[in-house]
Amino acid sequence: MSDLPVRFRRLWDEIAPVGRDAGSGGYLRYALTEPELRLREWFRDQADRRGMPVTGDGNGNLFAWWGDPVAGDAVLTGSHFDSVPHGGAYDGPLGIVSAFLAVDELRAAGAAPVRPVVVAAFVEEEGARFGVPCLGSRLLTGQIAVDRAAGLRDAAGVSFAEALGERPAGGDAGLLGRFAAFVELHVEQGRALVDAGAPVAVASMIWPHGRWRFDFDGEGNHAGTTRMADRRDPMLTYAFTVLAANKEARLRDAHATIGRVAVAPNATNAIPSSVTGWLDARAAEPETLRGLVEAVQAKAAERARRDGTALTCTEESTTPPVAFDAKLADRLAGLLDAPVLPTGAGHDAGVLAAHLPTAMLFVRNPSGVSHSPAESATDADCAAGVTALVRVLEELACR
Template sequence: MWAELLPVGRSAASGGYRRHAWNTADAECRAWFEQQARARGLHYELDRNGNQWAWLGDPQGEGAIVTGSHLDSVPDGGAFDGPLGVVSSFAALDRLREREARFTKPLAIVNFGDEEGARFGVACVGSRLAAGVLTPEQAFELRDADGVRLPDAMERAGQDPTAIGADPARLGRIGAFVELHVEQGRYLAEDQSVGVASAIWPHGRWRFDFHGEANHAGTTRLDDRHDPMLTYANTVLSARKKARLAGALATFGKISVEPNGTNAIASLVRGWLDSRAADEATLTELVEQIHQAAAERGERDGVKVELVRESYTPVVEFDGPLRDRLARTLHGAPVLPTGAGHDAGILASAVPTAMLFVRNPSGVSHSPAEHAELADCLAGVSALADVLEDLACQ
């Protein structure tokens, strides 16, 4: 399975993946998921929000145990973030069938759509829509860098955008959702192949708009400029300093510039901030401090600064009894928090959720260098199989 999926959407230039929502590579990943489901005799289903489901047992049954993750990527992302969870889910089911496990509850494997938000700027679109966290009206306003609207992209890919929306009946039939994911960061020790998640830090994305004045780079005196690039650059440095002092994280990883000419002073710089902290109060204060510093610098530069919050996820404490049950099943596996968002975090408000992490020896993620050792991946399959057997075969 891993070898089949590995080339899909991979850039020959960077070695990274460009599996973005509703593009050609995404369609290939979806076709692969459907093929895997049908090859195992599972009931394949595409829900109203574009999420894919593979069911063993009655899809309408109560108390279903669900596992899975996502197949899309960040721009030039790694091979493991998302796909490891989906591949491991099918492999865990294969292992349980080899054990002749007797299922007493429906079991499903899911591929949530547009988890990374690489194309339309909002993460976990498929699970957010299902949970009612993102409304259809909000989704219809999302556009990619080329101005393509989300509903238009969905329609071109064969999905009915008019059907999107909350799916409480489906979520209400789920007894537990367990997502396996490659570790992001490096916290598991060398002899710890698998860990259990305790919580997800609160996190969000904010857009900073720096409005200046376009002018000629070769003729405009420095004192006569209203250069938004200066304000933006100062804000990037300020964000790093303030995040370090707060024990939090703040990253400007995306930027757009108008008119984007080499010999032109910019009229507008847009920078997207990703920020995360251990608690919501710290995160709120940090973003306010970054905004204040940007505004103060903007006054000196003659630049107007506007701030728009594009997405936000509060702190997620995974279901305590379920988390503890996983740790016991895995004979005291380490329990650790994460700063990365996941579909499991979005669903946690509606469904008992938990996560397993597979050790990442380098700690690198969202990069072609992302990696997990084969032995640890196989240990992850075994752990997931043990967890699913405990939950779905009792």
């Protein structure tokens, strides 16, 4: 019997405690904060142990090279370290740990890549600190302006450029041109593989999705002395909008979530002066997504008029539908005898897919839960994911 599950667990345990919150059991690994910086040092150490030089792109993304960094035609793999607040352990880091183990497996088997294999750690994939998901890959591919990215600020007012320690470099066509393909291994963020009884799947597409900020402004006042008829309470407008988003998404078989809110002055005995909520919306088709967001905006605006409040809606990020390279997906599905699944979750692979042939592998998540401490995967399934990645890298880089 292979000892790969044991070796996976040994390597996984090196990073498992980093950034874990003792209260929730989830992780606080915001991009470029102390826990994520520790993981980036771990990345460099793992690369150094394997004789893989590490390069950066000036945007916070790291690349560990097995082979000549300037040779070109490289096969890129990896994922990200950062987490959503109190998120699960596997979302992101699984792809990096698996990539290093895949390199170990290939070397142990005497494989001789004819193309470089590169392990990547992308920065700020979740967008939990600076608000824009897949920020590192968007910068690398030129999909976000450098000035905008540099000026993004976290809740404490620290800019991305300040956290990075330099102005981001932006798009790098020369670096992108050295990659022939990207394969990202990721824990499944759902339970399709549980239902299918399979440990690994290949992704077919990513739903279009985006984030919109709803700012509701009213009149702050005393909770005990202000008559109900005299109130201009933005919390009422906000609450109605949450319910409207839920209803409109269900009508369209889409997804809508308002999971983040900011209130001022945030006092128990004060009517809020302002409320801000962030809408995450996703759908199988762009037209459905557009119709969903427009319907929520219209209902929120109508309710604001009735409540005597003001509404401003700002699109913070949108990602069009991503159909992964069909030939590559079919090739990998046949190679692995694995099911092919769509996903509603965004990934760096979705950004890079517009620039080079890209595929994703999913590893079974028995809980079906993600962005939560309940996210999980067995060591045996993670080992199966590593084995699948080995076969993919052997197919793409060694032949």
